[in-house]
Amino acid sequence: MSIDRRESVHPIFQIENLSIAYRGVVALAPVSLNLRKNAVTALIGPSGCGKTSFLTALNRLTDMIPECRVSGRIRFDGSDLYDPITNVLDVRRRIGMIFQNPTVFPMSIQRNLELPLEEHGLKDRGEKQKRVQKALEDAALWEEVKDRLKENAQSLSGGQQQRLCVARSLILEPEVILMDEPCSALDPLSTRKIEELIHRLRGDYTVIVVTHNLAQARRVADDVAFFWMREQTGFLVEAGSREQLFAQPRHPETQSYVNGLEG
Amino acid sequence: MFPSKSDFLLRLTTCLLSWVSALILVLIVWFLFVESELVWREVGVLRFLTDDRWSPSGDFSSAQFGLFPMIVASLLLAVGSILLAAPIGVGAALFAAYYAPRGVRQIFPRIVELLGGIPSVVYGLWGLVVLVPLISAYHPPGTSLLAGIVVVAIMILPTVALLTLSTFQQLPTSLIHSAAALGIAPTGIVRSVILPASRSGIMTAVLLAVTRAVGETMAVLMVCGNVIQAPSSPFSPVRTLTANIALEMAYAMQSHRSALFATGLALMLVVTLLVLIAEQQRGKAGHV
Amino acid sequence: MFDFSSNHAGTNHRLWTFFVWTSGILVFAIFGLIAGDVVWRGIGQINLTFLTDSPTRSGRAGGIFPILISTLGILGLCLGTAIPLSLATAIYLHEFSRKNGASARLIDRSLDVLAGVPSIVFGLFGNAFFAVTLELGFSLLSGGLTLACMALPLMIRSTQQGLRAVPDSFRLTAASLGLSRTSTIFRILLPAALPGILTGIILGIGRALAETAALLFTSGYVTRMPESLFDSGRTLSIHIYDLAMNVPGGESNAYGTALVLMILIVAINVTAGLLARMLLGRHIRLSFHQTRSLS
Structure with a gap:
């Protein structure tokens, strides 16, 4: 299944028969899907339907989970993501990720941002300083923290921490940003800030966001993929542009879900 | 990869x-x-x-290797000290968990940790200078099995108390509340709910404490008198297996040295067995 | 927590309450008695010359300076060996090995047993292996290495607990930023696990300073100032033992030494606590009892 209308336009991820199992139990049945470059794609569906598993397969974070097996094929920017010769650290630099609960490291705001930069070979102080400021500006956090960069990042509010996480991803100049329910731990005001952020990223970055909030998907997404589950196994029901999926869903499950009858 | x-x-x-x-x-x-x-x-x-x-020195035909009195001494010492330390340790843990005023509950573990951190030679010194003369006044010579039992009991008390306390702290609060809701009196709750639910944890604590008692050397060496004999009363001076090694290793040669290492190996086997049983108990406790 | 101190009728209950209170008070009393005894009899012995002079007349008179130096030397050797080894082992067990894999279980179990080995057995082993087989003789080196073997399981357990307390989200987030495992461990996990690591080091120091039996036939009991790590030297705890048992009239200096030893132990505890608080900006509760159980 694919987002047919725009398939020809630069898919950054080409996913064929991707399936994921934990301890031998299939959590996600084979999925085939293309994801458009520089668009915002929302993955929606009830909890447990494999959205998050799907997302973590895209930057190979599944490698970190014991007894998790991924099969099928993912092409990222044309090359096989799971090829043994793929440099996974480089892939993860190019594909940033924001988690459900903001995870800042217990060090200063500045160190939080510099650490990944240094890891990827940037040593020059002036350049680091410039990139820190730019990332914080892009994440709409600069004004709030510019005078307290040396403070412990854990002293920030939840919403600020999440924006710091976004800044920390952006500082590596990724091509893709994966977001796993980035607003579910945040208050409405912080949620709006993150959504505005997603809007601004559109066009420059590919954003793939998992959300259980249909209104949010409607607000931020260009494309939508709808997952459902049957007997513990998640699967992709359909995917399409936001207008198509919400206005003319092809499957009855999608229809009842987007109209709020189920899930 | x-x-x-x-x-x-x-x-x-x-x-x-x-x-x-x-x-x-x-x-x-x-x-x-x-x-x-x-x-x-x-x-x-x-x-x-x-x-x-x-x-044990000299050639093998004339040398004598009778460890029996020392085995008896080690055994009596371990059994005596745990009989003394186990009830007091569990009682103290109950005190710290449920009975003591709030402030005392908080400092109690600190005090017990400090008690556990006192070096065994210091216990030995205290036993030798304070406890032994007291016993001697009642029944000379004072350096005795009894002195050893008391000192070792004090030394293993922190192990029993702290491990039991942490078992109590891991009990679900709902267990106690639901017993209280049934109208069971506090004493009844301790005896019919808390202690049975913590049985594995207390067993682990006691076994690990016994391990320490069996292996204790310095304090025992200093207060037990080190006479090789099967004790006829608690006031008899005795020598334990551990004290024997400490006393004789410095000059032991050949068969003598070899016999001391054999004693060490036997101690090691006993202790390993105890630890493995204790760890198994702890595993059980984890599934309550 | 439920409060049991409320009044409740019944002799059974009164007896029980009496038993519990007696046990609790007894622990405080014993601690007061022993600590008080050491302070009371030891305080008169301690002055500057006691710390800076060499012992004379088999230790009845004079000070403990060379003994302090030997103690610190042995302690340094012990920590210098045990800290890297315990960090490496804990990192492997917690960050690399497969959980519940056969090799991790085997290593874990052997550390449990090692923690229970009596100190006199460590003494035998240290004598046979370090002093005789490796030909280090009775020396600070033999003693320090033997103590390192003893302190190792405590320190590994503590570091493991520290690593366990670091949330998994740190590992996933670090990976998602393309950080290598090495950077993740050294720059994020170990700093975050510092309270556990420090607790382990304190426990290790406590165990090493308190140890006597394992040193009798490894470091020996020469009172001279050691000139190198290959020299024999006696620690504070051995000095206490020797004065109390083998030197008639040595008791007062034994108490003086005991007080110095206890002050050293408490001071190291307090310093490490302050250090941890300073480094992390929050109070660190030393999780003593779980690790203690292994000793």
């Missing part, structure tokens, strides 16, 4: 070093065995129990 060379090196190094850590145990057993091999071959296990005396 390893996109970064440093990751591969780190994994390799830490893996090798952790095998070094694990190898220490193998080395200990190996050296105890190699050093005592002579005596196992020439003397065998049985003579340790049946020989009349302990005079």
Whole structure:
């Protein structure tokens, strides 16, 4: 299944028969899907339907989970993501990720941002300083923290921490940003800030966001993929542009879900 | 698998070093065995129990390897001290968990930790200077099995109290509340709910404390009098297996040295067994 | 927590309450008695010359300076060996090995047993392996290495607990930023696990300073000032033992030494606590009892 209308336009991820199992139990049945470059794609569906598993397969974070097996094929920017010769650290630099609960490291705001930069070979102080400021500006956090960069990042509010996480991803100049329910731990005001952020990223970055909030998907997404589950196994029901999926869903499950009858 | 060379090196190094850590145990057993091999071959296990005396130097036909009185002393010391320490330790843990005023509950573990951190020679010194004269006034000579039991009981008290306390703290609060809701009186709750639910944890605590009692050397060496004899009363001076090693290793040669290592190996086996049983109990406690 | 101190009728209950209170008070009393005894009898012995002079007349008179130096030397050797080894082992067990894999279980179990080995057995082993087989003789080196073997399981357990307390989200987030495992461990996990690591080091120091039996036939009991790590030297705890048992009239200096030893132990505890608080900006509760159980 694919987002047919725009398939020809630069898919950054080409996913064929991707399936994921934990301890031998299939959590996600084979999925085939293309994801458009520089668009915002929302993955929606009830909890447990494999959205998050799907997302973590895209930057190979599944490698970190014991007894998790991924099969099928993912092409990222044309090359096989799971090829043994793929440099996974480089892939993860190019594909940033924001988690459900903001995870800042217990060090200063500045160190939080510099650490990944240094890891990827940037040593020059002036350049680091410039990139820190730019990332914080892009994440709409600069004004709030510019005078307290040396403070412990854990002293920030939840919403600020999440924006710091976004800044920390952006500082590596990724091509893709994966977001796993980035607003579910945040208050409405912080949620709006993150959504505005997603809007601004559109066009420059590919954003793939998992959300259980249909209104949010409607607000931020260009494309939508709808997952459902049957007997513990998640699967992709359909995917399409936001207008198509919400206005003319092809499957009855999608229809009842987007109209709020189920899930 | 390893996109970064440093990751591969780190994994390799830490893996090798952790095998070094694990190898220490193998080395200990190996050296105890190699050093005592002579005596196992020439003397065998049985003579340790049946020989009349302990005079292990000289050639094997004339030397005597009777460890029996010391085995009895070690056993009585361990049993006596745990009989003393277990009820008080569990009582103290109950006190700290449920009975004491709030402020006391908080400092109690600190105090017990400090008690547990006192070096065993200091316990020995205190026993020798304070406790032994007290016992001697009642029944000379004072250095005795009893002195050893009291000092070792004090030394293992922190182990029993702290481990039991942490077992109590892991009990679900709902357990106590639901018992209280049934109208069971506080004493009843302790005896019919808390203690049975913590049985495995208390067993672990007691077993690990026994391990310490069996292995204790310095304090026992200082207060027990070190006479090789099966005690006729609690006031008899005795020598334990551990004290025997400490006293004689400095000048032991050949068969003598080998016999001391054999004693060490036997101690090691007893302690290993106790630890493995204790860990198994702890595993059970984890599933309550 | 439920409060049991409320009044409740019944002799059974009164007896029980009496038993519990007596046990609790007894623990405080014993601690007061022993600590008080050491302070009371030891305080008169301690002055500057006691710390800076060499012992004379078998230790009845004079000070403990060379003994302090030997103690610190042995302690340094012990920590210098045990800290890297325990960090490496804990890192491997917690960050690399497969959980519940056969090799991790084997290493874990052997550390449990090692923690229970009596100190006199460590003494035998240290004598046979370090002093005789490796030909280090009775020396600070033999003693320090033997103590390192003893302190190792405590320190590994503590570091493991520290690593366990670091949330998994740190590991996943670090990975998602393309950090290598090495950087993740050294720059994020170990700093975050510092309270556990420090607790382990304190426990290790406590165990090493308190140890006597394992040193009798490894470091020996020469009172001279050691000139190198290959020299024999006696620690504070051995000095206490020797004065109390083998030197008639040595008791007062034994108490003086005991007080110095206890002050040293408490001071190291307090310093490490302050250090941890300073480094992390929050109070660190030393999780003593779980690790203690292994000793």
